[in-house]
Amino acid sequence: MTLAGSMRLIVCTLVVLGGMGLATRADEVNDYPTVARSEYVFGCLKANGETRQAINQCSCSIDVIASLLPYEGYVTAETVLSMSQVRGNLGGQFRSSEQATGALNELRRAQAEAEVRCF
Known part of the structure; x- marks a missing residue:
């Protein structure tokens, strides 16, 4: 895998994890x-x-x-x-x-x- 491909994979993973964190906080606030x-x-x-x-x-x-x-x-x-x-x-x-x-x-x-x- 190239460096650009690895970076893309890391960025996508971070975006998904960040989105999950925001959804969790929104659920906590909206309980x-x-x-x-x-x-x-x-x-x-x-x-x-x-x-x-x-x-x-x-x-x-x-x-x-x-x-x-x-x-x-x-x-x-x-x-x-x-x-x-x-x-x-x-x-x-x-x-x-x-x-x-x-x-x-x-x-x-x-x-x-x-x-x-x-x-």
Whole structure:
């Protein structure tokens, strides 16, 4: 094989490997299911006036949150928010747990960043 042929093979291999790396990172960033993104946007629209501008801002917001908080963390925080509204001992455990507070703080930081970037 000639030097030019070897170089072509190396360049092609690097391009393929680089593309695979980009696809992997894109999957990591986009690990939120469409349903979760849609639910967030619908709730955000209700809170922000249901205008075309709000659609853009709310879509931007969930994209920022997804880039900062893995989906697992988002689900945990949403569960904590939901369960903390339950009265009694069970709800109290979600309101006072250090892990629950940490999950909520992560979500709130991501939401604050989304607010700054998108609204």
